[in-house]
Amino acid sequence: MASRLDDKTVAKLVAEATAAPSMHNAQPWRFRFVTGERLMLLYADLERAMPRSDPGNRALHIGCGAALFNLRVAAAHADLVAETALSPDPQDPTLLAAVRLLDPVGRLGDDDLVRLHPGIQQRHTSRHPFADKAVPEDVQATLCEAAAREGAELLFPGPWHTETVLDLVRDAESRDVMDPGSDEDLVRWTRLGPEADIAVDGVPEYAFGPLKRDGKAPVRDFAGRRRVADRGTTTFEHTPHLALLSTPGDGSDDWLRAGQALERVLLEATLAGLATSLTSHALETRDLRLLARDPGEGTGQVQMVLRLGYGPRGPVTPRRAVGEVLDLA
Incomplete structure (x- = not known):
């Protein structure tokens, strides 16, 4: 049986996952952590869907995918290996991904994901003018x-x-x-x-x-x-x-x-x-x-x-508390 991940680590992973962008910052995700299996489940929160702007939930899935990537980065930074499966249950289309969080023993970590970790908190959407300067x-x-x-x-x-x-x-x-x-x-x-x-x-x-x-x-x-x-x-x-x-x-x-x-x-x-x-x-x-x-x-x-x-980064936009988006099982 896998050793237990402490609740503080799990909460930190979810907090960093939810720093991801989403359409109109609706944050259309829910997480459930199955403690005994060290399994993080990512669900679509359909109460936060946008029937007029996103009738097929395409943007909802993109936002949840961005949160999933942040979770992978946060896991790598915490010295965990994230084994990820998309749409793991055909009977439940709201279950978008299952991520098993493993210890690195005998497994290769991802240094490139670790390198990206500082960007999670630095990234903010900017709705300001940018300089007339080409991207190299x-x-x-x-x-x-x-x-x-x-x-x-x-x-x-x-x-x-x-x-x-x-x-x-x-x-x-x-x-x-x-x-x-x-x-x-x-x-x-x-x-x-x-x-x-x-x-x-x-x-x-x-x-x-x-x-x-x-x-x-x-x-x-x-x-x-x-x-x-x-x-x-x-x-x-x-x-x-x-x-x-x-x-x-x-x-x-x-x-x-x-x-x-x-x-x-x-x-x-x-x-x-x-x-x-x-x-x-x-x-x-x-x-x-x-x-x-x-x-x-x-x-x-x-x-x-x-x-x-090149220009000013936007301000930090609000996020729901981890307790509102994470269930522990």
Whole structure:
């Protein structure tokens, strides 16, 4: 029988897992730790799904995949080996992953995951302008390799392709304007006024960033049609540096792999001194998602658009207490 992991270690692992990004910071995950088996189970929390913005739960799976990757990094840092299985129970689609936490005796640890550990707490989504400075080619290569290690592909689109993606973002924004109910999920998951100071989830107003006066950077305005006090306007990048994360398929396990690849890329980018933000606005409907593909190859499924650059990192956004997301069995 495996030796017991103490509750403090288990709680620390989950706290670091839940530092992952998720759509509108909804934190759509639950964890259950089976003590005798040293088995961490990751579940989708469907009460935090977004039926308007994410009807197929694609973004939910990506967020949970990012949390899963953080769990793997945290386990490696704690000198544990994480044996991971995706979708281990076909009868329970909410059970997304099972991670057995093993002692390293006779097993190889993952020093590269340990190296990424500082990035977990340093990574924050930035909705601020970035400098007009290119991402060096060696850094781009490192990020592409990071995605590949998780079974995904990261593409830095050329000028024409970038304009196509930006047009898709504008198309999605126009659709929202025409649909009065399109902001239902956004309103649910944003926190304004005094609520922002006590929030444990969602996007608080202090993380909205300035309102875009000019520029082409794909930055979603979380205020929507609502007024936010003391919020300035500024110019964003006219030539934003984007990257597209793709997977070969478009099923639930592909989305989980996309989430793990996304978080590996984000941690690598953070350690390389880059600020990052994400947008899935142009990917929330399948017809637009297909148009975001590489126009040369036209293969793969684009799962996320990343904006990268040199600029201020965003503020820490709230997280639920470990006790709210972790059950011990």
